[in-house]
Amino acid sequence: MEQILEIPKAEKRLNGDAVANPKTTVVTGSQAVLDALVCEKVETIFGYPGGAIMPIYDALYDYSDRLTHILVRHEQGATHAAQGYARASGRVGVVFATSGPGATNLVTGLADAQIDSTPMVCITGQVFAHLLGTDAFQEIDVINITTPVTKWNYQVTDAREIPQVLAKAFFIARSGRSGPVLVDISKNAQLQTFDYEGYTPCQHIRSYRPKPIVRKEYIEQAAVLINRAERPFVLFGQGVILGNAEEEFRQFIEKTGIPAAWTILGAGAMPTDHPLNVGMLGMHGNYGPNVLTNQCDVLIAIGMRFDDRVTGRLDKYAKQAKVIHLDIDPAEIDKNVKADVPVWGDCKETLPMLTALVSPKKHEAWLAKFREHDAQEQAAVIENELRPTCDTLTMGEVVNLLNELTGGDAIIVTDVGQHQMVACRYAWFNQTRSTITSGGLGTMGFGLPAAIGAKFGKPDRTVIGIIGDGGIQMTIQELGVIQQYGVGVKIVILNNQFLGMVRQWQELFHERRYSFTDMVSPDFVKVADAYGIPGQRVSERAFLKNALQTMLDTPGGHLLEVMVGKENNVFPMVPQGCGVAEIRLK
Amino acid sequence: MKQEFTITVYTENQVGLLVRIATMFSRRKINIESLNTSPSEVDGIHRFNILVDETEEVVRKVARQIEKQVDVLKVYFSTNEEIIWQELALYKVPTDEIAEKVKVERLLREHGARAVVIRKDYTVFETTGHREETDGLLHALEPYGLIEFVRSARVAIIKGSRGFHEKIREFEEMQPSSEAAENEFLNEGEKVFSM
Numbered sequence: 001m002e003q004i005l006e007i008p009k010a011e012k013r014l015n016g017d018a019v020a021n022p023k024t025t026v027v028t029g030s031q032a033v034l035d036a037l038v039c040e041k042v043e044t045i046f047g048y049p050g051g052a053i054m055p056i057y058d059a060l061y062d063y064s065d066r067l068t069h070i071l072v073r074h075e076q077g078a079t080h081a082a083q084g085y086a087r088a089s090g091r092v093g094v095v096f097a098t099s100g101p102g103a104t105n106l107v108t109g110l111a112d113a114q115i116d117s118t119p120m121v122c123i124t125g126q127v128f129a130h131l132l133g134t135d136a137f138q139e140i141d142v143i144n145i146t147t148p149v150t151k152w153n154y155q156v157t158d159a160r161e162i163p164q165v166l167a168k169a170f171f172i173a174r175s176g177r178s179g180p181v182l183v184d185i186s187k188n189a190q191l192q193t194f195d196y197e198g199y200t201p202c203q204h205i206r207s208y209r210p211k212p213i214v215r216k217e218y219i220e221q222a223a224v225l226i227n228r229a230e231r232p233f234v235l236f237g238q239g240v241i242l243g244n245a246e247e248e249f250r251q252f253i254e255k256t257g258i259p260a261a262w263t264i265l266g267a268g269a270m271p272t273d274h275p276l277n278v279g280m281l282g283m284h285g286n287y288g289p290n291v292l293t294n295q296c297d298v299l300i301a302i303g304m305r306f307d308d309r310v311t312g313r314l315d316k317y318a319k320q321a322k323v324i325h326l327d328i329d330p331a332e333i334d335k336n337v338k339a340d341v342p343v344w345g346d347c348k349e350t351l352p353m354l355t356a357l358v359s360p361k362k363h364e365a366w367l368a369k370f371r372e373h374d375a376q377e378q379a380a381v382i383e384n385e386l387r388p389t390c391d392t393l394t395m396g397e398v399v400n401l402l403n404e405l406t407g408g409d410a411i412i413v414t415d416v417g418q419h420q421m422v423a424c425r426y427a428w429f430n431q432t433r434s435t436i437t438s439g440g441l442g443t444m445g446f447g448l449p450a451a452i453g454a455k456f457g458k459p460d461r462t463v464i465g466i467i468g469d470g471g472i473q474m475t476i477q478e479l480g481v482i483q484q485y486g487v488g489v490k491i492v493i494l495n496n497q498f499l500g501m502v503r504q505w506q507e508l509f510h511e512r513r514y515s516f517t518d519m520v521s522p523d524f525v526k527v528a529d530a531y532g533i534p535g536q537r538v539s540e541r542a543f544l545k546n547a548l549q550t551m552l553d554t555p556g557g558h559l560l561e562v563m564v565g566k567e568n569n570v571f572p573m574v575p576q577g578c579g580v581a582e583i584r585l586k
Numbered sequence: 587m588k589q590e591f592t593i594t595v596y597t598e599n600q601v602g603l604l605v606r607i608a609t610m611f612s613r614r615k616i617n618i619e620s621l622n623t624s625p626s627e628v629d630g631i632h633r634f635n636i637l638v639d640e641t642e643e644v645v646r647k648v649a650r651q652i653e654k655q656v657d658v659l660k661v662y663f664s665t666n667e668e669i670i671w672q673e674l675a676l677y678k679v680p681t682d683e684i685a686e687k688v689k690v691e692r693l694l695r696e697h698g699a700r701a702v703v704i705r706k707d708y709t710v711f712e713t714t715g716h717r718e719e720t721d722g723l724l725h726a727l728e729p730y731g732l733i734e735f736v737r738s739a740r741v742a743i744i745k746g747s748r749g750f751h752e753k754i755r756e757f758e759e760m761q762p763s764s765e766a767a768e769n770e771f772l773n774e775g776e777k778v779f780s781m
Binding site: 143144147148151152153154155172177205206207208329330331334335 | 597598601602605606609613646647650651653654655656657658659754757758
């Protein structure tokens with residue numbers, strides 16, 4: 001596909017010597033950047049201007065009919081908003097930032113997107129090329145700083161490179177195992193005019209193989225193992241969502257009748273109420289999935305990477321099982337858990353191949369074991385968390401009421417900490433791309449900007465950001481975005497007046513030495529009010545449901561602060577250094 | 587068990603790629619014993635030779651993490667038995683010392699060395715070989731006022747390799763064949779799985 005868009009304010013040809021090529025237009029580097037975004041069907045950019053990116057912002061002024069720019073309050077907010085946007089919509093998130101501090105402020109968001117495979121293209125301004133390496137004002141070596149936290153990065157110093165480099169950037173960000181890409185463009189390249197031949201999307205890079213060829217023999221071996229298995233167990237992660245393979249996954253699971261448990265990034269790839277969905281994996285996951293990991297005979301991991309928060313101690317992890325690992329990234333196979341059958345490929349392709357070879361089965365007795373463990377967990381943990389009899393509110397009952405009021409149709413965005421584990425454990429998801437959380441990096445401050453981004457990505461869906469009193473204060477300035485653009489995002493602050501997850505560890509593993517985890521917070525409702533955002537605080541059970549209903553019914557943004565028990569813990573828990581079967585219910 | 591592995595990386599010629607590859611080692615706190623970049627047998631394709639002392643398991647994981655970088659075409663890792671390798675060393679010594687006290691001819695013969703420069707004030711010798719060989723001449727010259735010594739990185743040829751000419755054509759296809767998509771692990775299925 002080749003197209004030449006009408007370029008606003010096209011510069012006059014500077015030298016009359018060359019014969020005008022009818023196929024080219026003379027444009028600036030900045031215009032080429034924006035034309036590339038339009039051709040890549042980008043609609044929303046999250047960004048913050050500054051000296052070294054001013055030419056792009058100047059050109060953006062003329063593109064405001066085709067590109068929406070959201071002015072964040074800090075560049076970190078731009079990256080998390082772009083992540084929320086990408087994860088909710090399945091599209092590439094786009095970020096603009098200036099050089100120097102603008103660029104360094106992107107690092108946390110890039111790292112988060114890298115470890116959670118979120119497609120994102122960040123464009124940073126850079127000082128004039130002739131100043132590179134001279135410690136110029138707001139010069140920073142952003143390429144070297146971001147190398148470990150990007151899938152790919154590139155510095156442009158000549159405008160003629162811009163169309164190909166951006167085409168490459170979008171292709172790399174969204175293909176294969178998706179991830180963040182950064183393109184740094186020096187100011188001279190933004191200003192430079194050149195003969196533009198139009199934008200051609202990139203479809204192939206010879207040194208890059210996004211989709212490996214599926215090896216049939218491994219599909220066959222996997223099918224043999226699955227067909228012979230008596231206690232097979234599926235673990236699924238975000239790979240199913242990133243591969244748009246939810247339907248292929250459902251068919252595989254329903255044909256084989258295998259119980260399936262999810263990582264927190266995989267939540268929602270299968271509806272919460274599906275009879276074969278047995279719950280959440282990992283340190284604060286459900287009891288059955290953890291304990292029975294060490295009783296299954298075949299473990300089928302689909303689009304997940306055996307994070308240490310999922311596996312606990314590796315030498316006590318599923319040693320009895322044959323492991324089948326489906327992943328698009330060959331570097332994930334054998335990285336943490338040795339695979340007996342490595343199924344390297346896109347699960348959108350491998351799952352249907354596997355489904356065709358497996359025999360229809362039901363594993364009633366094995367499923368009953370999950371239900372038995374679930375009953376134990378219900379009695380020991382869940383009942384008290386969701387329907388407590390104590391005076392103080394629990395995080396779980398807030399999430400439970402939200403489920404009731406939204407029916408499981410909302411997008412739940414979380415920050416990091418106790419509330420994150422509670423939200424992921426108890427929230428209902430009827431459809432995919434409904435949970436957005438910082439999984440691998442565990443970035444506090446992720447929640448508010450990510451929720452804002454998610455609302456831009458899916459304006460028709462209810463977006464609820466569930467955030468702790470600690471995390472909200474790391475990026476609280478983004479309330480300004482809600483105010484300025486009237487973003488209809490619902491913020492629930494679960495305030496336990498502590499950095500709760502650290503406090504929980506201090507209680508359990510550091511003899512209750514609460515070293516610097518008690519936190520005094522501002523009046524969040526007043527803060528919201530200062531930003532023109534309606535809000536209220538609730539600390540009594542009698543008012544909770546109404547307050548949540550009011551929040552959902554209020555048009556536009558709303559902030560609800562819920563005061564919850566100060567020293568509640570999240571259980572079950574696999575203590576660090578223990579095997580998954582050593583999970584504690586209290 | 588840790589041992590020497592020579593990692594051969596075929597890459598595009600791209601600014602910044604050296605750092606991207608180096609971080610794969612530094613993030614795991616692996617010391618790079620020697621590193622060489624040079625053109626390869628294929629025009630426009632660069633070749634890194636990286637020497638590390640590590641276990642095979644870790645080297646395999648690092649190799650895969652390098653290979654998935656966008657500008658990297660292919661990574662191989664080899665034990666010392668699987669490669670032909672050489673290092674080059676230069677030695678600068680005072681000419682009068684060496685002329686008076688050493689039987690230079692025998693020295694050169696024994697160490698397979700040659701004199702690159704002979705001046706009134708100093709002489710530069712050169713030798714190539716394995717570490718023990720370049721070290722041998724170093725020890726022999728140390729008593730005679732060695733002024734400067736430098737040794738190059740290891741360069742290595744893989745005994746079993748058929749080169750990269752055919753491979754690069756595969757990579758250039760829109761749908762790379764299984765040859766291009768080969769994986770040392772995935773191609774040895776019978777070794778990792780048996781029913």
